[in-house]
């Protein structure tokens with residue numbers, strides 16, 4: 001279903017259809033309006049496989065520059081639809097995205113079929129409320145799935161602005177989906193970053209279970225006077241927020257994209 005057909009058919013059946021799709025976009029489509037979006041041509045200058053179903057795309061705008069902050073997202077307009085994508089990093093006319101393909105012929109699969117040199121349509125103005133607070137105290141980044149994308153942008157900004165101590169927590173189903181593991185391990189070596197990875201459906205030498213289960217230990221080490229950035233699968237975001245609440249973290253210190261509770265409550 002395209003964005004325009006969603007816009008022109010606001011009936012209950014359409015809303016129910018979208019509610020039954022278990023992804024980050026589902027609630028977003030009713031939360032934000034397409035109407036104010038404007039798109040620019042960008043050239044794909046690099047494609048790298050990050051996991052069996054995820055690729056990183058470096059894109060370069062023809063004329064404009066990207067405007068926005070780490071943690072925010074852009075929007076892609078394709079023949080398969082219009083969807084938001086967080087930005088890993090951006091610098092002037094260039095940005096890197098990381099997209100998981102589902103084999104559904106949607107926007108992600110349209111991108112999966114692209115090659116270096118292809119032109120895509122992208123919004124140059126980034127939006128979204130997941131941005132970095134001044135990095136004057138410890139920060140904990142808690143991600144699942146493709147929710148790692150904005151968190152990497154935030155982590156990068158945190159360390160380049162001399163943030164004192166970061167804990168980067170990332171959970172996935174299997175080891176081969178632990179995205180950017182090598183890069184994060186390098187961050188751990190050269191910056192004040194502690195890495196906590198967990199897989200929920202496979203035994204391995206590291207932690208098993210859901211990533212939020214590691215929070216009591218993290219908080220016993222760094223305390224609650226920190227910023228907590230959470231992004232990813234809506235149920236996991238809500239579970240992490242509940243765990244933080246149990247551990248007496250103030251809600252003012254928990255930063256999310258902001259739409260996940262409503263999506264989980266809608267189910």
Ligand SMILES: Cc1cc2nc3c(=O)[nH]c(=O)nc-3n(C[C@H](O)[C@H](O)[C@H](O)COP(=O)(O)OP(=O)(O)OC[C@H]3O[C@@H](n4cnc5c(N)ncnc54)[C@H](O)[C@@H]3O)c2cc1C
Nearest residue numbers: 022023024025028085086099100102104106107108146149
């Ligand atoms: C603010 C924001 C930022 C986002 N950032 C990113 C990002 O950085 N990277 C990224 O990859 N996505 C990101 N998303 C999700 C993205 O917008 C799309 O929802 C996603 O790429 C699927 O779009 P599609 O058109 O390919 O899906 P469709 O073809 O419409 O597929 C419908 C849905 O089916 C579900 N589905 C189908 N097969 C599977 C499967 N095997 N496993 C799980 N679900 C399945 C998915 O939930 C998918 O959304 C973001 C979403 C939001 C709201």
